[in-house]
Amino acid sequence: xxxxxxxxxxxxxxxxxxxxxxxxxxxxxxxxxxxxxxxxxxxxxxxxxxxxxxxxxxxxxxxxxxxxxxxxxxxxxxxxxxxxxxxxxxxxxxxxxxxxxxxxxxxxxxxxxxxxxxxxxxxxxxxxxxxxxxxxxxxxxxxxxxxxxxxxxxxxxxxxxxxxxxxxxxxxxxxxxxxxxxxxxxxxxxxxxxxxxxxxxxxxxxxxxxxxxxxxxxxxxxxxxxxxxxxxxxxxx
Amino acid sequence: xxxxxxxxxxxxxxxxxxxxxxxxxxxxxxxxxxxxxxxxxxxxxxxxxxxxxxxxxxxxxxxxxxxxxxxxxxxxxxxxxxxxxxxxxxxxxxxxxxxxxxxxxxxxxxxxxxxxxxxxxxxxxxxxxxxxxxxxxxxxxxxxxxxxxxxxxxxxxxxxxxxxxxxxxxxxxxxxxxxxxxxxxx
Numbered sequence: 001x002x003x004x005x006x007x008x009x010x011x012x013x014x015x016x017x018x019x020x021x022x023x024x025x026x027x028x029x030x031x032x033x034x035x036x037x038x039x040x041x042x043x044x045x046x047x048x049x050x051x052x053x054x055x056x057x058x059x060x061x062x063x064x065x066x067x068x069x070x071x072x073x074x075x076x077x078x079x080x081x082x083x084x085x086x087x088x089x090x091x092x093x094x095x096x097x098x099x100x101x102x103x104x105x106x107x108x109x110x111x112x113x114x115x116x117x118x119x120x121x122x123x124x125x126x127x128x129x130x131x132x133x134x135x136x137x138x139x140x141x142x143x144x145x146x147x148x149x150x151x152x153x154x155x156x157x158x159x160x161x162x163x164x165x166x167x168x169x170x171x172x173x174x175x176x177x178x179x180x181x182x183x184x185x186x187x188x189x190x191x192x193x194x195x196x197x198x199x200x201x202x203x204x205x206x207x208x209x210x211x212x213x214x215x216x217x218x219x220x221x222x223x224x225x226x227x228x229x230x231x232x233x234x235x236x237x
Numbered sequence: 238x239x240x241x242x243x244x245x246x247x248x249x250x251x252x253x254x255x256x257x258x259x260x261x262x263x264x265x266x267x268x269x270x271x272x273x274x275x276x277x278x279x280x281x282x283x284x285x286x287x288x289x290x291x292x293x294x295x296x297x298x299x300x301x302x303x304x305x306x307x308x309x310x311x312x313x314x315x316x317x318x319x320x321x322x323x324x325x326x327x328x329x330x331x332x333x334x335x336x337x338x339x340x341x342x343x344x345x346x347x348x349x350x351x352x353x354x355x356x357x358x359x360x361x362x363x364x365x366x367x368x369x370x371x372x373x374x375x376x377x378x379x380x381x382x383x384x385x386x387x388x389x390x391x392x393x394x395x396x397x398x399x400x401x402x403x404x405x406x407x408x409x410x411x412x413x414x415x416x417x418x419x420x421x422x423x
Contacts, residue, residue: 018380110318174302
């Protein structure tokens with residue numbers, strides 16, 4: 001059979017199959033059953049804000065919390081940073097906040113347009129790690145652990161309530177719990193925690209920042225993904 | 238077959254009325270949207286017996302998420318996105334149950350083979366049912382529901398390029414299936 005004729009035959013069969021599917025009978029008792037099931041809980045609902053508004057809401061919370069925490073916490077680290085560090089690190093962290101806000105807002109609406117390729121969020125995290133490695137001196141002190149764990153602790157205690165706040169905002173949407181959504185939500189909270197921490201920390205050296213700030217961030221994001229997985233597990237059981 | 242612009246406008250109006258708690262709009266939406274959803278769930282070989290349960294579960298999710306629909310967007314991609322999550326959760330649940338069953342009893346190695354035959358005993362229907370889920374759902378959305386490539390991309394959380402690729406692979410698989418059937422017949 002010539003090629004074009006085979007293509008036409010296939011298309012014809014697909015169309016015929018599709019129209020047979022479209023004309024199939026649908027039992028009216030199922031329809032009535034569904035209507036009866038939903039009718040008692042039928043109340044007016046307010047449609048969710050636009051995706052842009054949702055992103056702006058997340059960013060507003062991110063910025064307000066970051067500024068409040070910077071004002072509350074010590075700013076020793078800020079005075080130790082060079083002009084380049086002072087410019088680039090907050091810019092990268094805020095940029096990460098924007099990207100994670102976009103991803104989280106998209107996760108709230110079924111069929112929301114995917115604005116970010118999947119590789120962008122890991123790249124945002126990687127850019128923080130690279131900036132920490134390149135912009136800060138590679139020195140370490142004998143008190144590496146005793147200097148480090150308070151930073152890790154502070155990062156965790158900022159991330160947890162921030163994550164809860166973002167979850168409360170995101171719950172207005174139709175969230176389908178998954179490891180990815182858990183990681184995105186925690187990622188946004190981690191970027192928020194890293195911002196005041198960078199201004200507060202007086203150990204502005206690459207090994208300290210990479211292990212105690214970056215490492216903790218990675219662990220927290222993994223924990224968020226795990227929580228997402230557990231919630232999905234609970235939903236389907 | 239397929240939603241025309243007028244039908245899509247009607248569906249959008251019904252969704253807006255449904256959001257305002259109009260019971261008639263709910264009935265009409267259930268009447269219009271359920272048949273393609275039932276075909277979507279029923280076309281999957283391993284979930285065919287659960288199609289009605291999945292349809293009800295999907296409607297519960299649609300109901301709970303109805304505030305996330307925006308009137309500026311077409312209805313069907315939003316509906317199919319929820320249906321897709323419903324189906325994926327059902328797969329995960331089934332897989333978990335099956336893995337538990339395997340521990341206590343001997344079951345067939347390939348559970349798909351043990352799945353019941355499709356409702357219609359038609360060769361092409363069987364060919365479509367044998368497609369991988371990701372390809373089959375794209376064909377159903379494009380051809381049965383008449384959605385555009387962009388709408389299918391939205392419903393499946395993927396890019397237009399990925400949808401085109403899946404549709405192309407589905408057509409290639411169907412072509413090979415038809416050729417094989419033709420050879421077997423001769």
